[in-house]
Amino acid sequence: MMTKLFEPYTIRNLTLKNRIAMAPMCMYSCMDEDGIAGDWHRVHYASRAVGQAGLIILEATAVQPQGRISPQDLGIWSDDHVEGLSQVTSLIRQHGAAAGIQLAHAGRKSEVDGPIQAPSAIAFSEDYKTPVEMSTEDIRETVEAFTAAARRAGSAGFDLLELHGAHGYLINEFLSPLVNHRNDKYGGSAENRYRFLREIIDGVRSVWQGPLFVRISAEDYADGGMTADQYVQMAEWMKEQGVDLIDVSSGAVVPAKIRPYPGYQVPFSETIRTGADIPTGAVGLITSGLQAEEILQNERADLILIGREMLRDAYWPYQAARELHTEIEPPVQYSRGWTF
Template identity: 70%
Template sequence: MEAKLFSPYTIKGVTLKNRIVMSPMCMYSSHNEDGHVQNWHQTHYTSRAVGQVGLIIVEATAVTAQGRISPRDLGIWSDDHIEGLQELVNLMKEQGAKTGIQLAHAGRKAVLEGEIIAPSAIAFNEKSKTPKEMSKEDISETIVAFKNGAKRAAKAGFDIIELHGAHGYLLNEFLSPLSNKRSDEYGGSVENRYRLLREVIDAVKTVWIGPLFVRVSAHDYHDEGLTAEDYITFAAWMKEQGVDLIDVSSGAVVPAHITVYPGYQVKYAETIKNGADISTGAVGLITSAIQAEEILQNDRADLVLLARELLRDPYWPRTAAKELGVQIESPQQYERGWM
């Protein structure tokens, strides 16, 4: 049986050489609170491209300065950020990787000086700052910020954009009834709670024609929260709007105890894929090639995203190929070591 992990995958005209994706992971490595790419980012991401990762999604990159998770987050709120991101894209592409960027707004989980914003004035936990409830003007400005971020991502040369709708950040906060207590058209019903994400997707698609992913937290781990079944509805709406793939994670919209084990989130990707008939990516303690191959062979997801495992081993695709008995190309400079 041919290893599906190393088969190409084409989505809206972009072909990944394999199904291995580097999940976006914040590096908190920008200096001077300016959001610019540093040498560290170039070394970190390019190493995984040399390691033969098919798609590398750059960490959560803030569409506004107020929307950073931390003062050291990458930013895409200014045209001044384009040059550094473009250099980073070119370095990854030279090594054969396709490139993605995750556009993000931290909402109430921003750990910054000054005012932070959210759908409702509810702090994440007792140690967190209470956010300001967003006005209609704040919402409109945020939609424009995502649109402008997408425009800058296109100028930087990224192949794929992912919207960060997971892990308790702003778009996720609007989706979940646990964090959205609004009484206007952006709160209450399922349709209303989806409205901000709908408007962000529509705005982004006016300036972006490439593949569009959305990362979601498909389980709130709370009796009154959302589950993967709820996300089938959201995913169906996203598909209608032209979203190409749902990157399925879970949790972090409210404090919760989560029992984790290898592949613990794969079932959510499978539920959404089958329920909404949309492509999905699976993530969550996926560490071995056999595990990744099982997910793909059984059509539980279309792509496999690795996070911490790619921090431990930048050349994990080579490790996986050896485990599956597959020959893959290696950088010419490394051939004598990878024979």
């Protein structure tokens, strides 16, 4: 019996072989601090494609050098990065998965040397540097950096792009009133706080015609912060601009106490999906095929993004298929492992 988790799923011009995606997770593995993909990235991502995920989304990949979370992050701010990323996408696609990449800027949570930027000059915590408030010229340059990164992603063979608007990084900082204290056209009202992301989406869409996701933190877990209900309006704006799916996570824009439990972020996905009538991806301690299938069958999300569980088990989709009594074809090289 074919379950919903293992049904093909079409997004714009791309059909995934199933609804299992590997969530973007930082590897901090560019040892030369040049942002160039190396052996670790080739092995790590290709192995999850062999493991039968339908979509592999590469980790947060910086559109500017000062936008890295750490000096070891992947980069896409230079044409020099295209060759290494092309090798990764080629390996992923050889094994039947689609290749996605998360375009990112760390904002005030960057730990690189030198000045860092944010919408307002407010440090994340006492353990972080105080950022420089971005000028309108800085904002323009960063929008252009996202646009150029999208163009390079196309050259590197990616099938799908995701903009990182979650977890307290730069786009998320503009969206949340807890961090964005600006008095110009990029601050204040929800529409103004959304303007930075609006300009990025417009820039990316000018050079990229494929599927486009945005990851959001739908709950700030702090008084005066953003909630999933408030994000419905922004999700509607994203939909109008040509965003195909909202990848719904939560937290990390300010230090906050979060009490996670299996599927704790799924209700946020459901709120966005229903309220904005847009496809969503569910994340957050999803560890079993039965759990993933329940989310899809009850239309709480359209795609399941597996994070830490796929770090523990590169072949998690096989385990999920067994739970759901569904047969999936292994690579021919592994077929003897399915013969008893």
